[in-house]
Amino acid sequence: MAQPLPDEAPSNLVHLPTAAGEPVRQVLDGELVTEAEYQRTRVGRAVEAARSCLPARWQDNAAVVDMTRTVAALPLRYPGAVARGSVVAVRAWWQWVRVSDWYAAAKSTDTLAVRWPEIAAVRKRRALLTLTGTAAGGLGGGVWWWLSDGVTVVAVAGVTTLALAAVGQRRDGSPGRQATLGGARSLAMLMDGDNLVEAFRAAGAIGKAERLLLVERPRNDTSGWSMVLDLPPSRKASDVVSKREALASALAVDEVRLILERVRGDAGHAGRIAVWIGHSDPYARPPVVSPLATAEGWDLWRPVPFGRTARGDRVDLPVVWTSLLIGAIPRMGKTYAARIPVTAAALDPFVRLIVADGKGGKDFRPFERVAHRFIRDARTASALRLVAVLEEAAADVEDRFSRLAEMDDDLCPESKVTPDITRDPDHAMPLTVIAVDEIQNYLENDTTLNPEEPRGKRVGQRICDLLTFIAKTGPAAGYSLVLATQKPDGKVIPDRLRGQLGTRFALKVMTWQASETILGAGTYKAGMDASKLLKAHKGVGLLLGADGESDLSAGESVTVATDLLGIAQIRAACERGRALREQTGTLTGDAAGDTALGELPPEVAALIEQDAAVASTISSDQARDVVDAELVDDTGLPEVLALLVDVVEDHERGLVAVSELADRIGWDPKRFGEALRTAHVKRPTSPRQRVNGSVQPVAVVEFEAIRAAVASW
Numbered sequence: 001m002a003q004p005l006p007d008e009a010p011s012n013l014v015h016l017p018t019a020a021g022e023p024v025r026q027v028l029d030g031e032l033v034t035e036a037e038y039q040r041t042r043v044g045r046a047v048e049a050a051r052s053c054l055p056a057r058w059q060d061n062a063a064v065v066d067m068t069r070t071v072a073a074l075p076l077r078y079p080g081a082v083a084r085g086s087v088v089a090v091r092a093w094w095q096w097v098r099v100s101d102w103y104a105a106a107k108s109t110d111t112l113a114v115r116w117p118e119i120a121a122v123r124k125r126r127a128l129l130t131l132t133g134t135a136a137g138g139l140g141g142g143v144w145w146w147l148s149d150g151v152t153v154v155a156v157a158g159v160t161t162l163a164l165a166a167v168g169q170r171r172d173g174s175p176g177r178q179a180t181l182g183g184a185r186s187l188a189m190l191m192d193g194d195n196l197v198e199a200f201r202a203a204g205a206i207g208k209a210e211r212l213l214l215v216e217r218p219r220n221d222t223s224g225w226s227m228v229l230d231l232p233p234s235r236k237a238s239d240v241v242s243k244r245e246a247l248a249s250a251l252a253v254d255e256v257r258l259i260l261e262r263v264r265g266d267a268g269h270a271g272r273i274a275v276w277i278g279h280s281d282p283y284a285r286p287p288v289v290s291p292l293a294t295a296e297g298w299d300l301w302r303p304v305p306f307g308r309t310a311r312g313d314r315v316d317l318p319v320v321w322t323s324l325l326i327g328a329i330p331r332m333g334k335t336y337a338a339r340i341p342v343t344a345a346a347l348d349p350f351v352r353l354i355v356a357d358g359k360g361g362k363d364f365r366p367f368e369r370v371a372h373r374f375i376r377d378a379r380t381a382s383a384l385r386l387v388a389v390l391e392e393a394a395a396d397v398e399d400r401f402s403r404l405a406e407m408d409d410d411l412c413p414e415s416k417v418t419p420d421i422t423r424d425p426d427h428a429m430p431l432t433v434i435a436v437d438e439i440q441n442y443l444e445n446d447t448t449l450n451p452e453e454p455r456g457k458r459v460g461q462r463i464c465d466l467l468t469f470i471a472k473t474g475p476a477a478g479y480s481l482v483l484a485t486q487k488p489d490g491k492v493i494p495d496r497l498r499g500q501l502g503t504r505f506a507l508k509v510m511t512w513q514a515s516e517t518i519l520g521a522g523t524y525k526a527g528m529d530a531s532k533l534l535k536a537h538k539g540v541g542l543l544l545g546a547d548g549e550s551d552l553s554a555g556e557s558v559t560v561a562t563d564l565l566g567i568a569q570i571r572a573a574c575e576r577g578r579a580l581r582e583q584t585g586t587l588t589g590d591a592a593g594d595t596a597l598g599e600l601p602p603e604v605a606a607l608i609e610q611d612a613a614v615a616s617t618i619s620s621d622q623a624r625d626v627v628d629a630e631l632v633d634d635t636g637l638p639e640v641l642a643l644l645v646d647v648v649e650d651h652e653r654g655l656v657a658v659s660e661l662a663d664r665i666g667w668d669p670k671r672f673g674e675a676l677r678t679a680h681v682k683r684p685t686s687p688r689q690r691v692n693g694s695v696q697p698v699a700v701v702e703f704e705a706i707r708a709a710v711a712s713w
């Protein structure tokens with residue numbers, strides 16, 4: 001799935017089939033380079049390859065500078081080391097003469113009086129020996145000096161001072177010595193074999209007596225360090241992936257800079273892991289402009305260019321056979337991400353687009369020019385129209401299945417649509433993308449569907465039933481959903497709908513529970529946690545293929561920085577998409593001024609009701625579990641308190657506006673106030689006061705009350 005990203009935007013190879021299904025052109029993008037530039041890049045590559053053969057610490061410029069500095073300072077530090085070594089030697093000699101070890105042992109066992117005559121005799125003998133030795137050495141040395149030319153004497157003196165300097169060198173942390181203020185742990189040092197093994201041991205990724213095998217030695221290039229390791233036979237690469245944070249700490253890097261991936265396929269095995277450590281935060285780079293911005297058209301059967309990984313590898317998003325759920329807290333790039341596959345759909349004239357914008361702004365308005373059905377906002381009238389639109393779509397799904405079953409085996413070998421079927425207007429089965437932004441605004445609509453039945457089904461429930469039906473049965477008939485929400489909790493999007501959305505993209509969320517709600521149960525334990533993404537990383541999220549229908553891995557998410565696609569570029573793309581539809585005669589529905597909706601046959605309506613009833617019975621137990629998990633974290637704290645623990649600083653005391661705290665954790669103030677009450681946070685005696693210069697009294701809470709509530713839970 002991930003392929004290297006070229007310097008320029010990836011080639012937007014376009015197949016624009018004619019009505020007969022023949023590709024009419026291919027557009028290949030390339031970059032012209034001069035001979036000098038080409039030679040330069042070859043030289044650069046050769047230097048990089050040569051450097052990668054050096055030991056790890058010599059591949060890092062900073063480490064080389066450090067070592068050069070140390071060597072340059074040696075002459076200055078040498079006399080000090082010799083002096084310290086001399087003190088150590090004299091101290092050792094004195095302890096020998098004084099027979100300190102024997103003396104101390106006798107004293108500690110209260111036998112000093114008995115042993116003293118012997119100790120005194122040894123002391124005397126050693127003192128005499130020293131005197132004789134010094135006199136003989138001095139005399140012998142003098143004669144030797146006189147007889148020799150002095151060179152050998154200087155050599156011997158040099159060796160002696162070297163030995164003294166070695167004894168006197170500073171060792172940080174050795175007993176009796178002060179720890180020195182040094183620089184941070186250098187990455188180049190850590191890349192050297194033994195240190196790397198130590199880091200893996202410290203992170204608990206391997207045992208104390210276990211070792212690593214370097215399959216590919218550490219290699220330093222312009223973007224970061226990379227290597228491939230084999231773990232000891234008892235260890236699994238997937239377990240190491242889940243210890244990413246601990247390993248990042250052991251390697252002294254922020255975890256966003258550390259990428260751990262299992263090496264799969266013939267070149268890999270369950271214990272082989274690829275490690276990459278960026279020189280800097282890879283997601284802080286400016287985003288790449290989406291190739292869709294300039295693509296003349298798109299074939300939605302091909303995965304859509306979605307973004308790139310930390311290492312710059314391209315990531316494509318499959319749209320056919322799967323559905324996509326996008327979740328995040330507000331302002332993290334959810335709408336931008338959702339619009340990428342929708343723009344690709346707009347650029348393919350053989351795709352039918354149904355768009356409902358639950359936010360009701362201008363973000364999706366350009367799609368009105370091409371969309372078969374377009375719903376501008378989430379007011380009740382619009383939600384009711386969405387019900388009718390989805391009923392029309394559900395009826396179409398059922399109709400397609402009965403027609404596919406009748407088709408010739410050559411044309412339809414698998415009871416599924418094929419590219420030929422979806423592009424042939426005679427079959428009337430175009431690929432259909434249903435995109436709903438801020439879906440919670442529809443699903444939470446509590447208006448009764450039928451005013452004559454006040455206790456009957458709600459509009460939100462009905463939308464959920466229809467979407468679940470389409471997500472479940474629609475992919476084989478050419479239907480895909482793209483759903484985005486800033487409230488990815490089990491109450492808003494029930495499990496029965498979420499479970500049908502096989503591709504998940506989680507941008508920044510506040511808790512690991514919210515991350516699991518989007519990515520699926522068990523993903524947190526497997527090391528996938530979108531709450532660890534930084535707020536500064538807009539458009540960055542974890543992408544997971546959970547249904548096995550696409551090339552995306554179901555076991556490991558990939559962190560993707562999405563391509564940037566602004567509204568002006570989307571508007572232009574939609575105009576191109578409209579022109580293509582006009583050419584091919586596929587502009588239909590609302591975009592063509594035909595707003596009349598089809599009817600839902602009673603037998604399909606009964607099928608949907610039946611499915612909804614079965615699904616809600618089966619999932620009621622599971623749903624309860626999910627809701628519980630979202631309310632209370634693993635320490636037993638209600639979610640609101642677990643979130644506050646992360647954002648309230650130790651030094652904060654006194655009153656704070658409820659709205660300010662709600663803002664810190666990205667919650668609606670009203671919901672936040674209710675959650676505080678439910679979590680038993682004591683209200684101050686005057687619940688509304690002026691704080692931080694507010695003109696009007698505002699709802700307040702005391703930091704101390706929050707701490708007390710956390711403690712009591």
Ligand SMILES: Nc1ncnc2c1ncn2[C@@H]1O[C@H](COP(=O)(O)OP(=O)(O)OP(=O)(O)O)[C@@H](O)[C@H]1O
Nearest residue numbers: 287330331332333334335336486538539562563564
């Ligand atoms: N791929 C990206 N790279 C860099 N910045 C991005 C990217 N995608 C989005 N952003 C920035 O993030 C901001 C928020 O994006 P967006 O409107 O999609 O958020 P959202 O999650 O839909 O917010 P809301 O919930 O309020 O609708 C945008 O203004 C945009 O500048």
